Every structure is written in structure tokens, then in C-alpha cells.
Amino acid sequence: MMETLLAQNIVLSDKDFYRISDLVYEHCGINLHTGKKELVRARLAKLLRQRNFKTFQKYIKYVFADKNGKEFSILIDSLSTNLTSFFREKQHFDFLREKFLPLLMERKRKNRNFRIRVWSAGCSSGEEPYSIAITLLEEVAGQGRWDVKILATDISTTILDTARKGVYGPKRIAPLSGMQKNKYLMMHRVNREKVFEIAGSVRNIVIFKHLNLMKDWPIKAPLDFIFCRNVMIYFDKPTQQSLVNRFWDLLDSGGILFTGHSESLTGINHKFNYVQPTIYMKP
Template identity: 70%
Template sequence: METLTIHSIELTERDFRKISNLVYDHCGINLHDGKKELVRARLAKRLRLGKFRTFSEYMQNVLEDKTGNELSILIDSLSTNLTSFFREPQHFEFIQNKFLQLLLDRKRKLHNYKIRVWSAGCSSGEEPYSIAIVLLDAIQGRGRWDVKVLATDISTSMLEIAKTGLYDAERVKPVPSLQKQKYLVPHRSNGQKVLEVSRQLRDAVIFSYLNLMNDWPIKGPLDFIFCRNVMIYFDKTTQASLINRFWDLLDSGGILFTGHSESLTGIEHKFKYIQPTIYMKP
């Protein structure tokens, strides 16, 4: 009997187009021709597990699955979920040193003690927990502030990891030692030593599934939005749509943070450029 291996499964041009069109229509990810080998390699593992002999057979299964579970697994397989605590530290330095004090002073004058933030594309949770650490540190001892970080992602598997709030020692290395003591609690999980986010940190972050191409059940105004290393997957038309939707949600003076490899160049928008990957709604 012939053994099915990852390398023996061919992805025809027709099947690649079918997959790329489905993914684009569902969540806006643009799988251009240069991604064909990546698609083949990542989905071939799924084919082998499901004992599908061709990509056409696999896609038929995805389309016939009324639960949507197979489509979610397909999207998960094609998404890159690279993240870490305090990744791209210049953003957190900007919040701490240039933005947050002005925001708190302005809100205090308005007797508005709510801080609302969105981490769009939160992956396994390190980003929103990092944001929450910065905010909770800033408001400590300064009265009763209400801090909430909405954290959304299209990957259900990443959201499940994020909700557990459990990270090994290597993952939390970027967290400064003082904040580590305050917000991360030693814990044992499956016999392994890990660190668990504190109750205070957990209460500040709300995780939810969200496809950015669909309606956003989010009420503004938001004080800042992190959408980092997400838009690189989208074409310019989709990027422009997202940027303008972010604008509508942000409060005046609110900030949009994008990823280090992302730029609003070539996109019509109303944001004011502050510095690379940092934009303000005037």
C-alpha cells in the first residue's frame, strides 16, 4: 500500500486558487502565488492526519463541514502566530513615556476614568497582557480607574492558550523582574513549572473570537489600538478598509500601532504620522 507523505502530496494550481479564494473571502488573508509552497506544506500535515489523498478531497471536506470547525483549522494552519511579551518595545516605551500621562490627565479633567484598548490579532495573549501590565502600573495609587483591554483573534486555538494565562519561564523572559513579581504567579501545570497571569491582570483583559472582515461588536471610543503584523496578510484594499474602521473607533487623540514591517504608505487615511508604526487620530 502506498504511504502518503507530506512531500508526495501535490497542490495543483486549481486547488491552490480554490484555497486562496476561500481564505480571502473568509478573512481577507491574501495568499498570492509566492505562498503556494507554504500552503502546500502547512495543509499537507492536515491531509495526512485526515487521511485525505488529495487537496481536492480535503477541500470538499472543509466546504461540507457545516460546523465551520474544519475551516477554522485551515485558517489556523495558515496563520503565523509569532508573538512575545513586550514585542516591539518601542511601542510600550511610547505609551509609558509620551502618551499615557497626557491621556490620564485629559481623562481626569473630563471625570472619565475608563481606559479602553483593543489588541486586534492578539495570538496567544502576550501582547494584551503586556498592554495591561503597562496600564495597571501607570494607574496604581492614582484613584479608581477602569482598565479594559479587548483582545481578539481569528485563531480559536491561540485564544484558548491566551485564556489559560499560563506561560513557561522562557516565554516571560522579556517581562521586567518587578512586573514579573507583581503580575505573574508561579504555578504547576501537567507537572511543569509555569507562570500564571495574576487575577488583576486577567480581570483587565477580555478575550474574544473576531474575524476582522466581519462586523465588529465593539463600542468606541477607544484610547489606542494595537494591530501589529496582521495587515501584512492583506491587500491594499483590505488594509485601507481596516485603517478607516480603526479611525472610526478611536477617540480624538487616540493612537494606532502597526507592526514593524507595516506602513500606511499608499493608503488613503486621515491619521497623523507620529513616528514609524505609530499614528494618531487628531
């Protein structure tokens, strides 16, 4: 309470706000326009208090001086939104199950290609790639010799640690069905509280890696589908345009790009076929 009150008193000048927003934009493409100034102030003021900085100027100087970039990562973490959930935007998983995977598998079987490659770009704390993995295990595994891998990447090392641990509280796992909970989660007790750990069968097909979408992507094409959901919304149009072009290059013909609920490709130059809202196919 006291900390919140004190944090409210730290002033963020326009000059300091622009220094922060320029730095964040250059590094990770997140577009902090002037409308976000109060949000930036509120989120960073807490960080300043915790680290005993009295002014933004002193804090910014410290961030710039920190050559290993650790403090900068902490700054980015506190400004970016990691909100996610299991089977978020259920229509994407229904589409995979009912429409896309049966056709993909049929096509691949004919070509005797049993490899399925997926990318969850901006995977946050892991719920998205684990939901994809469960869907693939249910639809694909157990049907012969499929080789399935999901690459899950994020810019935040802290959130990736959480994702790799793969341990979630009871509320977070609520979207899973009873059968999925039994099959793909292991229940433990920590200080009498129930927690649920992602089972090995799911973990084994997910590989977490640190990746900044603004930099190089050391990823082998072709991919069968890409989830980049609720990430591009933080970027400006030119950055979104460049990402969409790069996703196109990585996808196989017939591959799918899934975007977040408020991220249509309207206003972006692209050659994808529209399948249904937020689902795009490379012809």
C-alpha cells in the first residue's frame, strides 16, 4: 500500500518517456505511443521503488549502463503483457482438429512425409504451445510414425523459465477437459496447495527458445502452421508488415498463420488466403 502510494509520486517527464519508448521500439518493436505514458509510468514506478531509484533519469542511466542487458530485459518484462491461457481462442483449436489436421495428415501420408513442424511465436508462459501439443497428441500421435515438434519462443527470459517449468495452479488449468487433465497433467502438492505439472509426453514435443521477433529467426522452413497471437497488436504497421512477410517465407504451401482475436491482416499487403477470422492460409 505504502509502496503504491510512493510509486504514484514519481514523475515521468516527456523526455524520459520518449527515451524509454524509443529504446523499447528499437529493441523489440513494441510501440509505446504517447497514450501509453501513464501505463509506462505506473508499471516502471514500481520497479524504481523496488530498486531504490528516486527518479526516472537515474534509472534510465542505470539501464543504459548495464552492458549485459539484464536490467533492460527486466524493463521490457514489466512493460509487456504476458496474458495468456490454455486453449485461448478455442476456434483455432477446433479448426486444427476438425479441418486442418485431417487434411494435412492425408497430404503428408501420400508424400510419405510424417513430419509436422509448428511455431508458437510469443508463447508467453507456455499455455499456448502446450495447448497445441495436446491437440496434436490427440489428433496425430498414436496414428503411426508422426514426428511432431513445436518451437515455442518469446523475448522474455523470465516468462520462458515459467513456461519451461510447466507448472500451473488449478484456475489456470480449468479450460482442459477432465480427460486431458488426467492424461496430460500430474498433480502435486506444494504447501498443501494443488499444482499441476505438464506431463512428459507433452513436454517432449515442445522446445522453448529465446527469440526476439525483431531480430534473426534461426528457424528451419517449412513450417506447417504458426501461431503468432496477441503479439503483433503491440507493433506498428510497418513492423507487422515485415513480420507477416517473414511468416509467409517460413510456411509451407498449404500452411496456416493464426493471429490473435484483434489482429486481422487488414491494411497489410499479403498473399495469404483468408480462411476465417484470424486464420490465413498460404496457397
